[in-house]
Amino acid sequence: MVVLSQPVALDNHTSAIPTYKPVPVLTSQSIPVVDLTDPEAKTLIVKACEEFGFFKVVNHGVRPDLMTRLEQEAVGFFALPQSLKNQAGPPEPYGYGSKRIGPNGDVGWIEYILLNANPQLSSPKTSTIFRQTPQIFREAVEEYMKEVKEVTCKVLEMVAEGLGIEPRDSLSKMVRDEKSDSCLRMNHYPTEEEEVEQMVKVGFGEHTDPQIISVLRSNNAAGLQICMKDGRWVAVPPDHSSLFINVGDALQVMTNGRFKSVKHRVLADTRRSRVSMIYFGGPPLSQKIAPLPCLVPKQEDSLYKEFTWSQYKSSAYKSKLGDYRLGLFEKQPLLTHRSNV
Numbered sequence: 001m002v003v004l005s006q007p008v009a010l011d012n013h014t015s016a017i018p019t020y021k022p023v024p025v026l027t028s029q030s031i032p033v034v035d036l037t038d039p040e041a042k043t044l045i046v047k048a049c050e051e052f053g054f055f056k057v058v059n060h061g062v063r064p065d066l067m068t069r070l071e072q073e074a075v076g077f078f079a080l081p082q083s084l085k086n087q088a089g090p091p092e093p094y095g096y097g098s099k100r101i102g103p104n105g106d107v108g109w110i111e112y113i114l115l116n117a118n119p120q121l122s123s124p125k126t127s128t129i130f131r132q133t134p135q136i137f138r139e140a141v142e143e144y145m146k147e148v149k150e151v152t153c154k155v156l157e158m159v160a161e162g163l164g165i166e167p168r169d170s171l172s173k174m175v176r177d178e179k180s181d182s183c184l185r186m187n188h189y190p191t192e193e194e195e196v197e198q199m200v201k202v203g204f205g206e207h208t209d210p211q212i213i214s215v216l217r218s219n220n221a222a223g224l225q226i227c228m229k230d231g232r233w234v235a236v237p238p239d240h241s242s243l244f245i246n247v248g249d250a251l252q253v254m255t256n257g258r259f260k261s262v263k264h265r266v267l268a269d270t271r272r273s274r275v276s277m278i279y280f281g282g283p284p285l286s287q288k289i290a291p292l293p294c295l296v297p298k299q300e301d302s303l304y305k306e307f308t309w310s311q312y313k314s315s316a317y318k319s320k321l322g323d324y325r326l327g328l329f330e331k332q333p334l335l336t337h338r339s340n341v
């Protein structure tokens with residue numbers, strides 16, 4: 001496995017995809033695994049969210065054939081001629097994108113499709129994606145999203161129970177809401193013919209996900225790494241039959257920092273193509289986000305200002321991938337002692 005030293009070269013083809021000389025990183029045996037059918041699951045989830053902001057889920061209930069079918073459809077789309085794929089881009093923010101991530105100059109060794117989870121809000125570009133391939137792709141997306149949304153809500157209900165938040169659907173109802181601003185991303189980290197020996201490319205630079213939680217499924221190609229509390233990077237062994245959960249910024253705020261949104265990245269192994277699909281469980285745009293009163297009995301202990309998801313999202317889209325987006329929404333610490341000078 002690898003960690004990054006300083007970038008040693010820039011890819012001249014795409015101008016700025018950082019390429020690094022690999023140095024060893026830990027491969028984690030210690031990433032928590034939660035069996036959703038375990039009666040202790042809620043306690044284990046809370047512990048994992050506090051310690052890592054990340055965990056793996058087994059017995060999640062998403063049918064394996066749905067995951068495989070969506071992966072195959074995505075692979076079929078990514079195999080189309082570049083000119084056809086480009087008709088579905090550039091993403092704004094939904095649609096097909098290649099190498100550029102977001103609107104502020106971030107790049108990676110990646111191509112992707114970003115879809116709004118709400119079919120009523122699908123953009124003309126999204127429709128173009130489906131026009132390139134048979135109807136089966138649209139169906140695979142819809143069926144997968146239905147089941148992965150259930151897992152998302154189940155995990156959020158377990159979080160609520162584990163933290164003693166009432167009612168138990170306080171968090172999950174934001175994702176179940178028909179106006180929920182959730183999205184699905186399918187990422188493809190391609191192989192490269194001309195392999196530069198002993199180099200890794202940044203597929204998706206380090207960042208936290210802005211939403212409540214993200215639910216990730218990938219094929220068996222490695223690449224995902226998470227950052228531990230002490231700053232060390234840990235490689236996550238891929239497992240195509242499991243799902244991986246990330247705590248997002250909105251959940252960090254609602255738990256008043258008890259859960260931390262996990263910093264993560266993908267370092268592409270250009271000998272093996274990685275395909276991942278991530279469901280980002282988000283609240284409605286008008287949803288107010290603030291520490292939950294039951295977790296912060298004294299208002300003055302609240303670490304964050306209240307904001308709407310719409311405000312956070314606009315702010316996120318003005319930021320670069322690696323920026324600390326929550327900084328703007330933190331309360332200033334109260335000065336308890338005045339100096340006489």
Ligand SMILES: C=C1C[C@]23C[C@@]1(O)CC[C@H]2[C@@]12CC[C@H](O)[C@@](C)(C(=O)O1)[C@H]2[C@@H]3C(=O)O
Binds near residue numbers: 102106
């Ligand atoms: C650089 C950016 C891409 C991103 C929007 C942003 O300005 C900052 C957050 C990025 C991120 C990370 C998690 C998800 O992949 C994503 C869809 C999201 O909601 O926030 C992406 C955004 C994107 O690629 O549009």
Ligand SMILES: O=C(O)CCC(=O)C(=O)O
Binds near residue numbers: 187218224264278
């Ligand atoms: O592709 C992956 O494995 C992770 C990508 C990711 O973090 C994201 O899309 O936000």
Ligand SMILES: [Fe+2]
Binds near residue numbers: 207208209264
């Ligand atoms: Fe992410």
